[in-house]
Every structure is written in C-alpha cells, then in structure tokens.
Amino acid sequence: MTTLDQPALGEPGGYAPEPDLGTPPVASQADATVTIDGRQVTVPAGTSVMRAAAVAGIDVPKLCATDSLKAFGSCRMCLVEVDGARGTPASCTTPCADGMVVSTQTEQVQRLRRNVMELYLSDHPADCQGCARGSCEMQAMAVTVGAVEARYGNGRDHLAESSYDASNPYFDYDPAACIVCSRCVRACGEVQGTFALTVEGRGFDSRITPGGTDFLSSECVSCGACVQACPTSALQEKSLIELGMPTRVVDTTCAYCGVGCSFRAEVQGTGEDTQVVRMMPAKTGGANEGHSCVKGRFAYGYTNHPDRQLHPMVRDSIDDEWRVVSWEEAVAKAADGFSAIQRDHGVGAIGGISSSRCTNEEVYVVQKMVRAAFGNNNVDTCARVCHSPTGYGLNQTFGTSAGTQDFKSVEQADVVLLIGANPTDAHPVFASRLKRRLRQGAQIVVADPRRIDLVHGPHVEAAAHLPVLPGSNVAFVNAMAHTVVTEGLHDEAFLRERCENVDSYLAFIARPENSPEATEEVTGIPAEQLRAAARLYAEAPNAAIYYGLGVTEHSQGSTMVMGMANLAMITGNIGREGVGVNPLRGQNNVQGSCDMGSFPHELPGYRHISRPEVRAIYEDLWGRTLDPEPGLRIPNMFDSALAGTFRGLYVQGEDIAQSDPNTQHVEAALRSMDLVVVQDLFLNETARFAHVFLPGTSFLEKDGTFTNAERRINRVRPALPPRQGKDEWQITCDIAAAMGFPMPYAGAHEIMDEIAATTPTFAGVSFARLDAEGSMQWPVTDAAPHGTPTMHVGEFVRGKGNLVETVYVPTTERTNRRFPLVLTTGRILSQYNVGAQTRRTANQTWHPEDILEIHPADAHVRGISTGDLVELSSRVGSTTLRAEVSERMPAGVVYTTFHHPVTGANVVTTENSDWATNCPEYKVTAVEVGVANARGLTDAEAAARDEREPAGRS
Amino acid sequence: MGNDIARQLAHLDEEEAVTRIVAHLDRFWDPRMRRTLQALAAAGDDTLDPRLAAAARRL
Ligand code: SF4
Ligand code: SF4
Numbered sequence A: 001m002t003t004l005d006q007p008a009l010g011e012p013g014g015y016a017p018e019p020d021l022g023t024p025p026v027a028s029q030a031d032a033t034v035t036i037d038g039r040q041v042t043v044p045a046g047t048s049v050m051r052a053a054a055v056a057g058i059d060v061p062k063l064c065a066t067d068s069l070k071a072f073g074s075c076r077m078c079l080v081e082v083d084g085a086r087g088t089p090a091s092c093t094t095p096c097a098d099g100m101v102v103s104t105q106t107e108q109v110q111r112l113r114r115n116v117m118e119l120y121l122s123d124h125p126a127d128c129q130g131c132a133r134g135s136c137e138m139q140a141m142a143v144t145v146g147a148v149e150a151r152y153g154n155g156r157d158h159l160a161e162s163s164y165d166a167s168n169p170y171f172d173y174d175p176a177a178c179i180v181c182s183r184c185v186r187a188c189g190e191v192q193g194t195f196a197l198t199v200e201g202r203g204f205d206s207r208i209t210p211g212g213t214d215f216l217s218s219e220c221v222s223c224g225a226c227v228q229a230c231p232t233s234a235l236q237e238k239s240l241i242e243l244g245m246p247t248r249v250v251d252t253t254c255a256y257c258g259v260g261c262s263f264r265a266e267v268q269g270t271g272e273d274t275q276v277v278r279m280m281p282a283k284t285g286g287a288n289e290g291h292s293c294v295k296g297r298f299a300y301g302y303t304n305h306p307d308r309q310l311h312p313m314v315r316d317s318i319d320d321e322w323r324v325v326s327w328e329e330a331v332a333k334a335a336d337g338f339s340a341i342q343r344d345h346g347v348g349a350i351g352g353i354s355s356s357r358c359t360n361e362e363v364y365v366v367q368k369m370v371r372a373a374f375g376n377n378n379v380d381t382c383a384r385v386c387h388s389p390t391g392y393g394l395n396q397t398f399g400t401s402a403g404t405q406d407f408k409s410v411e412q413a414d415v416v417l418l419i420g421a422n423p424t425d426a427h428p429v430f431a432s433r434l435k436r437r438l439r440q441g442a443q444i445v446v447a448d449p450r451r452i453d454l455v456h457g458p459h460v461e462a463a464a465h466l467p468v469l470p471g472s473n474v475a476f477v478n479a480m481a482h483t484v485v486t487e488g489l490h491d492e493a494f495l496r497e498r499c500e501n502v503d504s505y506l507a508f509i510a511r512p513e514n515s516p517e518a519t520e521e522v523t524g525i526p527a528e529q530l531r532a533a534a535r536l537y538a539e540a541p542n543a544a545i546y547y548g549l550g551v552t553e554h555s556q557g558s559t560m561v562m563g564m565a566n567l568a569m570i571t572g573n574i575g576r577e578g579v580g581v582n583p584l585r586g587q588n589n590v591q592g593s594c595d596m597g598s599f600p601h602e603l604p605g606y607r608h609i610s611r612p613e614v615r616a617i618y619e620d621l622w623g624r625t626l627d628p629e630p631g632l633r634i635p636n637m638f639d640s641a642l643a644g645t646f647r648g649l650y651v652q653g654e655d656i657a658q659s660d661p662n663t664q665h666v667e668a669a670l671r672s673m674d675l676v677v678v679q680d681l682f683l684n685e686t687a688r689f690a691h692v693f694l695p696g697t698s699f700l701e702k703d704g705t706f707t708n709a710e711r712r713i714n715r716v717r718p719a720l721p722p723r724q725g726k727d728e729w730q731i732t733c734d735i736a737a738a739m740g741f742p743m744p745y746a747g748a749h750e751i752m753d754e755i756a757a758t759t760p761t762f763a764g765v766s767f768a769r770l771d772a773e774g775s776m777q778w779p780v781t782d783a784a785p786h787g788t789p790t791m792h793v794g795e796f797v798r799g800k801g802n803l804v805e806t807v808y809v810p811t812t813e814r815t816n817r818r819f820p821l822v823l824t825t826g827r828i829l830s831q832y833n834v835g836a837q838t839r840r841t842a843n844q845t846w847h848p849e850d851i852l853e854i855h856p857a858d859a860h861v862r863g864i865s866t867g868d869l870v871e872l873s874s875r876v877g878s879t880t881l882r883a884e885v886s887e888r889m890p891a892g893v894v895y896t897t898f899h900h901p902v903t904g905a906n907v908v909t910t911e912n913s914d915w916a917t918n919c920p921e922y923k924v925t926a927v928e929v930g931v932a933n934a935r936g937l938t939d940a941e942a943a944a945r946d947e948r949e950p951a952g953r954s
Numbered sequence B: 001m002g003n004d005i006a007r008q009l010a011h012l013d014e015e016e017a018v019t020r021i022v023a024h025l026d027r028f029w030d031p032r033m034r035r036t037l038q039a040l041a042a043a044g045d046d047t048l049d050p051r052l053a054a055a056a057r058r059l
C-alpha cells in the first residue's frame, strides 16, 4: 500500500500488490449489466457491486472486504447509493441486478465514509508502525477518503497495553493496530480451514485471539493466510518489519511439495543484492489460488543459509579435505574421471541420478547427458523411491503416468476416498481445498493406519476411518471392489463401453477370498465397516480417490495403484470433474522429472527405450546412437557398485545416502565407487562420499519450469542470478561437452523448445506460451492447445481402460516375537522430505526432532512414556529417538517421520521393494521398541551432529 | 527381486507366468542384471523361484 511520500503503486518497475476486487468471483450462467458512476459493466449475476465497480476500474473504499473471503459487511466503508433504493447499502454485500445504477462518490457517502474512518483512527495508535512502513491498507484508505484529523480522539488504542505477540517465528501480532475487521479470523476458517482464531469480547472490547494463548502455542499452522488478509499492520511478516516494503515482484513457483503453488516473490534490490521481503501466494495461481502453507510462504531462508556452498570443490579420496577449485577444474575432473571409468570398465559403468527438486529443463539435460554423452541408460530419479509405482500402475491401467484431475476438481467431488496420504501435513494447500469441500457437505473416507487430522478436526468429521494395517493395501482395495461388484453397485455400461478384460476381472474380484470378511484379519478392518465405505464410494454421484506414499512405498505398491484404478473404473469414476485417481506427489517436480524421461527404461513422455521410432527422434536430433536396452535403477546401481561393475555416479540435487532405504547398504555402495559427483546446495550426506562437489542453485535463482501433481507446468523465474555463478543445467551441459558431446543452449527456454519438439504431450509448450497463459496442464497439443485439466474424457489414453487382476501377495517383511511391531513412516507439515531445506529455517521451531508415535497399550507393556528416549530396532539396524504415546496409532503399529539425519529412520528400514519398480517398502518394517539406556547421544550421533551439519542447525 | 515378480504372478498358470516374467525382465531390467540371473539359473541356484529360473532360461 502506498503513502503520500512513497512512489505510487503500480508505477512501471515499482511494486504493486495483486489487485483486490473486494469479493470473490461468482459463477453464474446469467449476466447483469449495471452502470456505476456512469460506466457500464457486465458481470455474472450475483456479483457484488464492489466487484463490478472494481472490474469497471472504480475502487470503492473498503476495510473488511477482500476478494479471497466471502463479504462480511461490517466496516461500513464501502457504502454507495443505488438509484431508486433507499439509504446507502454496503457495496460488498449488495449483489448486482440488471439495470442497476450506482453512484460511489456522492457527497453523502463520502461524508459517511470519512466519519467511519475517523472513528477507526481515533482508536488507532497515531504512531502506528504500519504508517511509517507503508504497509497499511487502512492508512491508504484514510488518505483516499480524506480523513486526516481524528475528531473523536487523539489516536491511542485502548488495547495498546495488550501484549504484542512475537511468538511465531515468521509474523508478529500487534493488537494495538487491529481494527477487528475479522479478515484474519475468516481467512483462517474459509481459506485455510484451521479455525485457530476467534473474536473475543463484544463491541469496543472485542479483540482477536488465537484461542486464548499466543500464536505459537495455538492451533495455528502458520500458513500466513491471516497475515495476508490483514488490512493493517496488526498481523505482519517479521521480514517486512525488518526490511520494509518490497520494490519489485517476480512471479514464480514454490519449490517444496507437489502442490506447486504460484508465488509472487516480493523483493528489494536487484542483481546479486536482491533480498526477498516476502513470498506472497498468487491469486492467479492455478494450483493454489492465493493460498499457501508455512513452507512455501515462509521457509525460504535456506537459500542464503551459511551452509550453502558457493564454490566447486574436489578431492582425490573421500578421506581428504575438500579443495576449492574453479568451475573448469571441477568439470574437467568429473568428465575425465567418467571417461576413464568407461575406458577401463565399459560404457555401462557410470550413470546419473536426477532430482525431483530440479526444473524440467535441468532434469531433461541430465537424462540427455546420460543417454547421449555417457551412451547408456543408467539414469534414474528420486521418484524411484516415492512414486515409481504410480508410473507403472497408471500406465498399465489408463495408459499414462499421471493424476487424472486438476486440484479444483475436488470442488465437484461428493465422496473422497483418501488412501495412505496425509494432506494437511504433506500437501497443505490441497488439504485446505479439500476441507472447504468437506465443509460444503462432501464426505471423506480415510484409509490410513494413523488417525490423521482429516479424520477428525475443526468442521471435519470423516464418514469413516479405516486403519488399514501396513502391508495390506491390496487386500483392502480388492475387498472394496469385491463389495461393489458382488452387491451390484458397479457401472456396467461404463465397463462395457470404456474398458477391457471386464469379464475376467469381474470373475476374479468376485472370488470369496477377496471379500471383506475373508480379508478382515489381514487388513484389520471390520467387514461391515469396509462394506459401508465401499457403498458410500460406489453410490456417490462423484467419488474421487486421492493417495500418497502410503500406497506406493510397499512391496505391492504398483499392484495397489492398479487396484485403485480398477475401483475407479468399475464405478465409472473417471473422465469427468469431481472423480478420478489422483496421486499426491511428494516433491515439487516429481511429476516433471518422471515426464522428462528420467527412468532407465523410458524416454521423455513415457515412451519405452526399446521403441525404434522413438529412439530415432532423439538419434536424429542428437547425432548419437541410443542403447535400446533399459539401464540400471537406483537400487540396481548400488548392487552393481558393490559387485564392481558400476563405478561412477553423477547425483543432481538428491541426498541418496539419507533418503534411500537401508542406509548401510547405500553407504557401502557409494564408498566402493571410483568417482561420485554431487551437485547440491549443501554438503549433504551423499557428499561425504563424493570426489567432486558442484554447487547448485536455489529455486530463487532458477529459470525453468516445475510440473505439479496435477500435470500443471508452472514457470520458475529467477529473482536473482545464480549465487554460485552458473545455472544448474549449464553445469550438466559443461560436463557433457567435456566428454565430447556439446549440448549448447542459449537459455533454459531452448531446452523446453527441444522437449516440446520431441515429446508429443508437450508439443504446445514454450516459455512464451506459459508466460502468456500463466500455466498449462499437459497434454498440450493441437487438440488441446490450452492443456488438459481432466484426462481420459470419453476415451482412455491407451484406448480402453485395462482392468488388471490384482492378487494380494503379503510382504515378506513379517512381525515375529523379536520384532512384534510394524513401523510406518510419514511427514509433518513444517518439515520437508529429508529436511535439507526446512531444517535450515525457523520451521525447526515446530519439529526440532523426529518423534516415534506409539499406541498407549504398546507403550505401557514396554514401560514407555511420552518424552522417553527409545531405541527403535529392526532386522537391519537401530536408532534412538523420543517417543510420544498417541492414540493416533492403532495398537501394533508405530510411526515416525524421517526429516532429521541424526535419527536416520532409514537406518532401520529394509531393502524390500515394490516388485515392479523397486520402490522401497518404507511403510512396512517389523521393529521392536524399548526404553533406551539412560544416556546422552551415542558417539555416532554426536559425530552426525558435529560433522554432517557443519554450521548453524538453526 | 526376481523372486518378488514370480511371487506376484504365482496365481497364473506356469506358461503365462513365465511369459509375463520374461516380458517384465525385458522391459525393465538392465542386461547385466539379466545376465546375472541367467548365470544363477544355469548354476541351478535353488533360491530362485522355479518360474523365475524358467524365465531366465528363456531370456
Ligand atoms: S497463520 Fe494460518 S493457521 Fe495461523 S492463525 Fe493465521 S490463518 Fe490461521
Ligand atoms: S502447499 Fe506445497 S507447493 Fe504450496 S506452498 Fe506449501 S509446500 Fe509450497
């Protein structure tokens, strides 16, 4: 917001907030044409007069209204006169009727507004900091309405003595500046769905409170929606208090989870001196529509954390000290080393791993380097350890490896079946959308061993919580389908018209061993409860499946994905809005890295490497012959390394030593290699085994695209140049060139042009088109030039939907007397993945260590109480962490997150993996838990703290 | 790893299971892994699922 002595907003090159039209858009078939201050404007019928005025370019003063929230009508600033109507209605709550004639600037309304504003100012500190900063909408409004003197008092707030709340690490609450417009309260409810804020007291004494405590101890999840909604400086980002107002805006995309929220990076300064003032979620963002979570909005501090590495380094052995060298020397050492290994041990002795955190362009050049410069197909991506079963399963059944819907589709769903996912923690902005839909009356069935927040929360009550025992997913989904088919609830017409293998599948699923009664013992779900859930799903007009890693990270992950696809097909819940099978992807660019041909058997666009006509496209363009045989997957790379046939590895932005299962095995494999090249922001765990370290760029420095879980291709734009002096794609290209295969690009946009030219589903994508359209969901083709929000409409990508017989085969990981409990793993809101980024931000406040959740009965027999240090051991290893006794867990199952290296939850997980894709079985490990010896850290843990994380584990 | 695939296809009759295993190994396995498997099968390694061994001989 502006003050008189600051440059006007919206000046070219200056800072301007996103326009605020006052009230949300209205969807309506009918139009209304109104005349406002002499200007005619046509809007959907039911649109508020305020919004219509804004559309016509007329700003009506407002305080309690903002276009992310339903109109409230409390502040009386927005009064207007309507011809033929009595009085001065509030424009925010008055809907447009056809032919209406409105005046927004009559003398009468101007006088009334001035009065109202003077009243507000009389109870507002005259020296309010918001004024000085220029961040206060009210102050700007006061100037607009000409309220300069406060005739009703001297501007001293009656709450001035109330406590200033600085407990949240990212924003402050100053009750003195609060005008009780309740925008924050409504944002917390309507937008975020947490309902942490309330108005306490009445009239003049009313004030906002986070449930009678401070923000940090409250239910608040620090999403920042209230801060964004606040028109004064009562709720304000700490960063803005410290730095002042931003001076320019860069539109970009969050680099955390697969929701892929669009942001305006609001910054000060230019070039290398650029500083982020705040990240503001963009209302125009297709995935998030103006909302965000604590990670995206606030946790960007890691980008200039002191641990960030800015110089290339090399060493001859992993026991040596790192030596800072020039880019040329580092690239040469990597390239020469790789070439030497190939000379001595064969073409297939080296490979690369790309990262789901990197852009499509950065990932594409890695697979290109491996296939063309290395001359093999030993390329894989960290999606291997999370969503590779999604790729396999959806490809087999539907014909392509992607979620079927956009996020908005959930607004049309009547029943949501949520399996093995915890969106309020792992995909928060999608969770907010989902909760909004549930408040409107949709129902949710939660199938997850843990009682997650969506089972029971403010204004959310699941129709059923099915605590499926870890490892029994396929039995569970088969029992659901069995119920549907044997009770005659399936959609026969859809099956006959759209699917194949119908009769054999129906016969298979109807077999008695798939019944809820027969599977009850394995799944732990009472048959009647399961039948009720199946009926609810099958009978809903629109039923949608959403799932997460609780589905994929199993020995039958791929089978389970196919089982869910079957369930959607037999009920006809595919191919329109409100339905579908939707993976919630972990990392920001899991979808993109899979799309970009990062798997050893697939070229970009999920085309198998054995297809000569596809290879020919690349062979012609690149001038190299491609190997028609699939290469090594990540686990195979490790096995081959230990066998001595795989000796050199390029790892882009991925901490395989920490994120892959069975850490000891991985470490031994890395140790046995001749050359490990790590490209990352930080000296991560994997870098302990590296010989060449190439510093990477943070998302604030990247130019490119991310593709989110709804196949939405979003632009990532640099707010500042690469801090280490080189784009990440350029580093990869330099290595390839040094190995004799130049990959010249003038910029990231040329990489996207190559992707579009070679991949049919990306045919219509370019940076220019993305800049014009905002974002697009692939396939973007001649037939769908603006992208494809819903897939498989009318026909599946593979033609007919393929019903696959999904036989339940129990995992070989079994509990026994020594290891009687099952460990399953998950995530928490404030941390992200292995935590390399979030641990380097104030998000540590909420989750300083990994916690083991254990059921009271299991805790009791072991003498464990909350807060105890416990030893968690499995057949492969053990670790120590703190316990929390929790009824969220069913008896027999324990749970932890894996965000902290010192815990190393993966020390205990096994080498079991999905039969089809080798995705590790993180979700099922037989373990025992016992109170740890009364002691401090072990030597190893102390070493981990001291060495692995060199500075400032803030 | 190969045994896991065989276990998933245990419900099929012998011929179809072996055909499907072969197809899977062709599509997703690096040749050196296939060679290792072939060598194990040739050496009569009895930890191999019999259908996997049959598939290995047909690679
Ligand atoms: S930050 Fe989010 S959760 Fe916390 S009070 Fe504000 S709106 Fe509610
Ligand atoms: S929901 Fe995901 S993409 Fe959106 S802000 Fe949070 S971490 Fe970023």
Ligand code: FES
Residues within 6 Å of the ligand: A061, A062, A063, A064, A065, A072, A073, A074, A075, A076, A077, A078, A090, A091, A092, A093
């Ligand atoms: S903006 Fe309309 S009453 Fe507050």
